[in-house]
Amino acid sequence: KNEVEQSPQNLTAQEGEFITINCSYSVGISALHWLQQHPGGGIVSLFMLSSGKKKHGRLIATINIQEKHSSLHITASHPRDSAVYICAVRWGLYDMRFGAGTRLTVKP
Amino acid sequence: EPEVTQTPSHQVTQMGQEVILRCVPISNHLYFYWYRQILGQKVEFLVSFYNNEISEKSEIFDDQFSVERPDGSNFTLKIRSTKLEDSAMYFCASSETGNTEAFFGQGTRLTVV
Numbered sequence: 001k002n003e004v005e006q007s008p009q010n011l012t013a014q015e016g017e018f019i020t021i022n023c024s025y026s027v028g029i030s031a032l033h034w035l036q037q038h039p040g041g042g043i044v045s046l047f048m049l050s051s052g053k054k055k056h057g058r059l060i061a062t063i064n065i066q067e068k069h070s071s072l073h074i075t076a077s078h079p080r081d082s083a084v085y086i087c088a089v090r091w092g093l094y095d096m097r098f099g100a101g102t103r104l105t106v107k108p
Numbered sequence: 109e110p111e112v113t114q115t116p117s118h119q120v121t122q123m124g125q126e127v128i129l130r131c132v133p134i135s136n137h138l139y140f141y142w143y144r145q146i147l148g149q150k151v152e153f154l155v156s157f158y159n160n161e162i163s164e165k166s167e168i169f170d171d172q173f174s175v176e177r178p179d180g181s182n183f184t185l186k187i188r189s190t191k192l193e194d195s196a197m198y199f200c201a202s203s204e205t206g207n208t209e210a211f212f213g214q215g216t217r218l219t220v221v
Contacts, residue, residue: 031207041197043151043212086151094141094156094164094206101150 006087006099013106019074021102023087026068030090034061034072037084037101046072046085077106110134114200114213121190121220129185129216131200140183141201141210142175144168151199157183158206190220 003026013019023032034046047054047061049070054061058077063070074081087099113132121127133140142154155165157175174186183202187194197217201210 033210035212040214041145041217042214043199045209045211048209088151092164094139094153094158095166096141096143096153096210098151098153 004087004089004097004099006102008102009100010103011105013077013104015078015106015108017077017106019077019081019104019106021072021085021087021104023070023072023099024068025089025097027091028065028068030092032063032070033088033090033096034070035086035088037086039083043086074104079106079108082106110211112200112202112211112213114198114216116216117214118217119219121218123192123220124189127187127190127218129187129198129200129218131183131185131213132181133183133200133202134211135181137202137204137211139163139203139206139210140177141203142185143199143201144196145199145215146193146196154185190218192220194218195220
């Protein structure tokens with residue numbers, strides 16, 4: 001059974017700080033997703049990774065397949081980045097397993 | 109920008125009643141999914157659907173649940189006889205292929221009373 005662990009559970013930062021959220025998983029995967037969940041509950045897909053690194057604006061996601069680990073970085077954090085960030089892994093064709101999420105609060 | 113649309117946003121139903129949650133996936137997407145999130149818990153996979161049939165389902169997706177694509181645009185999740193523990197946020201998602209990014213709807217909050 002593939003377990004997905006995220007750290008930290010909660011993170012508070014000051015505006016402008018560099019943020020790192022970590023995700024580790026226990027078995028080989030076909031893809032890893034980073035998702036953002038806003039207070040209203042809606043989920044937005046940020047990245048899908050199977051190797052290497054992706055960048056979109058101030059967000060950077062990396063994955064190390066050998067170490068079964070991924071990180072999501074936010075540069076120059078802003079209060080509007082406050083949300084729950086969820087790591088999810090797909091190791092078969094369709095089933096996805098989700099981490100518990102990291103609640104990020106960015107204070108002005 | 110194309111998006112996945114779910115209706116209703118919130119549904120309250122009595123225990124034992126049947127509910128149908130509706131989703132309109134992105135038009136050129138071929139793979140459809142349902143997930144649920146019980147309040148305060150992780151998001152959980154329920155079922156995936158491709159080519160008019162279920163391609164994979166989790167242990168949660170028992171005989172009380174069914175999915176259907178009744179026409180070219182809608183994708184529905186039916187819960188036959190709701191239980192209190194079915195109260196959750198239900199998310200629909202779609203993707204172009206099985207290996208591409210999934211796009212999520214805003215969710216339907218189901219409250220069973």
